[in-house]
Amino acid sequence: MKRVITGNQAVAYGVILSRVDVISAYPITPQTTIVEELSELIASGRLKTRFLKVESEHSAMAALIGASTGGVRTFTATSSHGLAYMHEMLHWASGARLPIVLVNVNRALGAPWNIWGDQSDSLSQRDTGWIQLYCENNQEVLDTIVQAYRIAERVKLPVMVVLDAFVLSHTSEPVEVPSMEEVDSFLPPFCPDYPIDTQEPRAYSVITTPEYFLEFRYKVQKAMEEVPEVSKKVDDEFRSRFGRGYGAIERYGKEEAEVVLVTSGTVTSTSRMVIRKLNEEGWSVAGLKIKRFRPFPSEEIYRAIKGAKKLAVIDRNLSAGVGGIFAQELRAALYPKEERLPVFGFVSGLGGRDITPELIEEAIQYTVEHPRPEEEILWLGLKK
Amino acid sequence: MKKIEIPLEENLGHGHLACAGCGAAISMRLTLKALGEKTIMVFPASCWSIVPGSWPYSSFRITAIHAGFVTAGATASGVRAALDVRGDLETQVAVWAGDGGTFDIGLQALSGAAERNEDFIYICNDNEGYMNTGTQRSSATPLLAWTTTTPVMQPKENPKKDIMAIMADHHIPYAATATIAYPEDLIRKLQKAKGIRGTRFIHLFSPCPPGWKMASEQTIKISRLAVRSRIFPLYEIENGRNYTIQEESRIVPVKEYLKLQGRFGHLTEKDIETTQKNVDDTWERLQRRARC
Numbered sequence: 001m002k003r004v005i006t007g008n009q010a011v012a013y014g015v016i017l018s019r020v021d022v023i024s025a026y027p028i029t030p031q032t033t034i035v036e037e038l039s040e041l042i043a044s045g046r047l048k049t050r051f052l053k054v055e056s057e058h059s060a061m062a063a064l065i066g067a068s069t070g071g072v073r074t075f076t077a078t079s080s081h082g083l084a085y086m087h088e089m090l091h092w093a094s095g096a097r098l099p100i101v102l103v104n105v106n107r108a109l110g111a112p113w114n115i116w117g118d119q120s121d122s123l124s125q126r127d128t129g130w131i132q133l134y135c136e137n138n139q140e141v142l143d144t145i146v147q148a149y150r151i152a153e154r155v156k157l158p159v160m161v162v163l164d165a166f167v168l169s170h171t172s173e174p175v176e177v178p179s180m181e182e183v184d185s186f187l188p189p190f191c192p193d194y195p196i197d198t199q200e201p202r203a204y205s206v207i208t209t210p211e212y213f214l215e216f217r218y219k220v221q222k223a224m225e226e227v228p229e230v231s232k233k234v235d236d237e238f239r240s241r242f243g244r245g246y247g248a249i250e251r252y253g254k255e256e257a258e259v260v261l262v263t264s265g266t267v268t269s270t271s272r273m274v275i276r277k278l279n280e281e282g283w284s285v286a287g288l289k290i291k292r293f294r295p296f297p298s299e300e301i302y303r304a305i306k307g308a309k310k311l312a313v314i315d316r317n318l319s320a321g322v323g324g325i326f327a328q329e330l331r332a333a334l335y336p337k338e339e340r341l342p343v344f345g346f347v348s349g350l351g352g353r354d355i356t357p358e359l360i361e362e363a364i365q366y367t368v369e370h371p372r373p374e375e376e377i378l379w380l381g382l383k384k
Numbered sequence: 385m386k387k388i389e390i391p392l393e394e395n396l397g398h399g400h401l402a403c404a405g406c407g408a409a410i411s412m413r414l415t416l417k418a419l420g421e422k423t424i425m426v427f428p429a430s431c432w433s434i435v436p437g438s439w440p441y442s443s444f445r446i447t448a449i450h451a452g453f454v455t456a457g458a459t460a461s462g463v464r465a466a467l468d469v470r471g472d473l474e475t476q477v478a479v480w481a482g483d484g485g486t487f488d489i490g491l492q493a494l495s496g497a498a499e500r501n502e503d504f505i506y507i508c509n510d511n512e513g514y515m516n517t518g519t520q521r522s523s524a525t526p527l528l529a530w531t532t533t534t535p536v537m538q539p540k541e542n543p544k545k546d547i548m549a550i551m552a553d554h555h556i557p558y559a560a561t562a563t564i565a566y567p568e569d570l571i572r573k574l575q576k577a578k579g580i581r582g583t584r585f586i587h588l589f590s591p592c593p594p595g596w597k598m599a600s601e602q603t604i605k606i607s608r609l610a611v612r613s614r615i616f617p618l619y620e621i622e623n624g625r626n627y628t629i630q631e632e633s634r635i636v637p638v639k640e641y642l643k644l645q646g647r648f649g650h651l652t653e654k655d656i657e658t659t660q661k662n663v664d665d666t667w668e669r670l671q672r673r674a675r676c
Contacts, residue, residue: 052500063459063462070469088454203436203450
């Protein structure tokens with residue numbers, strides 16, 4: 001059924017359809033309407049889920065670690081400072097190999113205070129062992145949550161589903177909401193390998209000496225290496241059942257273009273419009289959306305940019321001292337390749353400032369006109 | 385009073401790594417006898433992250449979930465929720481946390497869980513300091529005690545935090561203090577806790593020979609003197625209101641307790657008087673609470 005819903009409502013539908021057993025969350029703008037919606041659904045009896053209304057995000061993740069160890073399907077949502085506060089437990093969840101799904105509504109981190117969107121929160125969790133999937137629209141948000149459980153429970157790693165503050169979280173769009181039966185046939189119940197059983201007592205996450213710890217982390221890496229194949233299979237099956245699929249990346253615009261513009265999240269939608277216009281005007285430019293940030297889709301990207309001469313990246317995030325994080329990851333991915341394209345790293349839209357069509361056009365124009373970037377960080381729309 | 389049998393069942397196996405005379409090891413053995421094998425125990429960071437042994441071994445015969453330092457109350461809430469969803473209402477969820485994980489870094493998660501009246505037994509194994517990291521002060525360290533972060537030139541300036549009062553004021557159904565010098569009392573309180581639903585809090589007093597600079601064969605004696613000197617009175621609180629104090633008839637001056645422990649070796653006569661006064665005040669406060 002088609003409904004006009006916000007991104008946060010799409011999250012709630014994703015949670016309902018995935019038959020989550022235990023939710024634990026703490027409110028933070030702009031995630032709040034997710035927990036409000038879920039509370040309403042549970043209070044009215046439409047959703048049979050335990051909701052632990054804990055006193056902090058740290059406890060939210062810890063509670064899910066307990067519940068997921070207990071062998072049930074778990075969910076939380078947060079944003080910005082809340083995600084940063086969870087940091088310790090994010091490492092714990094992946095180390096304990098728990099298939100928890102977390103929705104993060106991208107928001108800047110203070111100081112100074114700011115409640116609007118940028119990706120600094122989720123990207124500063126890139127080394128925590130979580131799979132990260134970035135969404136472009138509300139339909140993708142719902143679909144990605146359902147897919148996330150399939151992937152997480154297969155590879156035994158937690159998944160972070162990411163959407164932009166306000167532009168998606170609080171903006172209504174038409175979304176096709178699949179039926180419970182359709183999703184049930186796609187997403188089977190969670191069957192953990194080692195569920196708690198007092199008849200067969202086990203010690204979970206017991207201290208592990210240097211003699212074995214390396215092997216535990218090796219297995220996390222191996223699980224990450226399974227993700228491209230597993231998520232492709234899951235996405236292909238989703239596409240065949242629901243008529244929608246997303247891939248780890250998506251290339252659009254002119255084939256064999258000289259310049260490829262790389263974006264993630266909602267900036268991609270604006271870029272699609274700009275690139276369509278520029279293609280009509282004869283510009284040799286294409287777009288590349290990165291959905292899966294962890295594990296980074298290096299091979300997929302390399303295949304998609306074959307023939308291009310330059311890459312432009314718009315990063316709505318900043319690792320101070322280096323620059324945009326997507327640009328940094330792309331440079332690292334391209335380094336071992338023979339064709340080491342120049343990467344133009346643009347930084348823009350921090351703290352929720354709009355990345356307008358004009359700014360995107362400016363970035364493309366700069367890339368076309370310069371053989372190499374004049375500076376490592378190219379600031380878009382900076383007030384000087 | 386009904387005679388209490390100490391169960392023969394053993395759920396702490398051989399080969400654990402506790403120090404000689406460790407009060408907590410005896411506390412654990414008794415606790416697991418009382419709780420039985422249908423128990424899942426959550427362990428935030430403490431000596432008990434180490435004592436049961438490292439992967440792939442464990443000296444526990446119960447399910448043990450090791451968890452982040454801050455998280456005992458929250459992790460146990462999640463485990464309980466999972467069991468409820470699975471329809472397992474029989475298995476007990478318990479927490480075993482140190483005084484650091486309870487009085488200090490874990491207090492927020494514990495308070496949150498207690499306010500929600502989460503259904504588990506929270507056992508605080510109080511050895512009055514950060515013993516696993518080598519005896520640093522905690523907010524459970526007594527007034528004027530030596531620790532590595534409160535050297536004798538500047539011993540602990542503040543009295544111990546009243547965790548039982550804090551827990552009582554969460555209106556949880558049951559809270560009790562216990563110690564291994566009174567094993568029947570300890571077993572009785574745990575068995576009573578087992579029969580109640582909601583958040584149950586057991587404050588266990590467990591001497592730590594290396595941390596307290598005491599002889600390892602005096603663990604039980606010091607536990608008993610803690611009760612007799614009213615350093616650690618034995619009592620129960622039901623629903624945050626109804627107090628039952630297990631009155632000890634043979635009261636001794638606090639000096640008898642202090643003099644067996646090197647951590648109080650630097651105390652002057654005046655310091656001992658100060659400590660005695662603090663103990664008397666705390667006892668009076670407890671009695672006032674018990675009367676209302």
